[in-house]
């Protein structure tokens with residue numbers, strides 16, 4: 514089945530009790546036990562499993578081409594479960610420009626528990642290979658990365674991970690399985706903030722871990738899910754699953770709009786740099802072309818006149834709302850350096866765009882007006 518069909522039909526049968534086409538929301542936290550002590554409905558207690566969560570996990574696993582998935586209350590809770598499934602003394606090689614929240618979680622929470630991390634620039638292959646140790650259990654990357662849109666060659670890293678006996682984990686939030694399929698490129702685990710494109714409407718927080726095989730490591734992720742208990746509510750699961758049905762439509766439109774906007778910005782006199790893998794001048798263009806079907810709905814650019822002008826552009830646009838996050842139907846702009854902290858890799862004159870599903874001509878006009886007004 515093609516992904517457009519799967520997105521509508523995966524884990525989506527009419528309700529057996531009522532015939533309802535739209536799935537009901539099961540709010541019950543507890544489920545009936547039979548005389549013999551068994552649970553005839555297959556459910557026991559809300560934290561351990563819930564029909565809406567099971568349906569969401571099943572649908573995401575099918576879309577991502579995985580064996581199974583575990584849903585969480587946020588993207589960070591999902592990512593946390595992967596690292597919390599390691600043990601003290603285990604080492605992970607991590608891309609240096611991952612989402613700043615993931616890095617803070619690793620440094621402030623998990624490092625205290627005896628995990629060891631090496632952050633590496635994946636554009637420097639020698640340093641990646643040199644970072645691998647005997648105790649390396651995970652290699653963790655985002656591609657394209659955020660906000661500089663750097664591209665990692667997933668097949669190449671998958672081979673390195675395989676040779677090292679480590680698992681390759683890919684944060685596929687920015688691409689979604691519509692545009693990039695890490696598990697088919699050799700990754701073992703893919704993670705998502707479903708707050709972004711999966712939900713797609715900026716109205717639900719969530720996260721998912723998808724695995725290529727239901728091995729012991731996935732059993733540990735399930736233990737973290739059920740015992741640490743960072744699970745999403747039934748309504749949150751229902752919202753994310755509803756978002757999945759239109760995921761291919763939204764993401765392909767967002768990627769098409771982003772490509773046109775990147776080309777427009779690339780030619781604009783008040784812009785000094787555009788970071789978008791769909792531009793032939795982008796250093797990761799060829800790799801992205803080989804492993805993605807389109808280049809995604811996120812991009813960033815630098816304003817020639819500097820930080821003050823960049824901030825003015827962000828605040829004077831009308832359609833682009835100035836807010837954090839990404840992947841919703843509405844276009845957003847963000848002065849990333851002031852959100853990501855003092856990370857050296859985020860230039861002060863950079864604006865990050867999350868492109869929505871509006872008509873691209875209106876988005877271009879909004880950007881053009883703001884850029885022309887803020888040239889100083």
Ligand SMILES: Cc1ncc(COP(=O)(O)O)c(C=O)c1O
Nearest residue numbers: 587588589612684686706708719
């Ligand atoms: C690429 C990426 N991964 C993970 C996360 C964390 O997701 P959440 O905010 O749902 O915890 C984010 C949030 O911005 C993100 O951009």
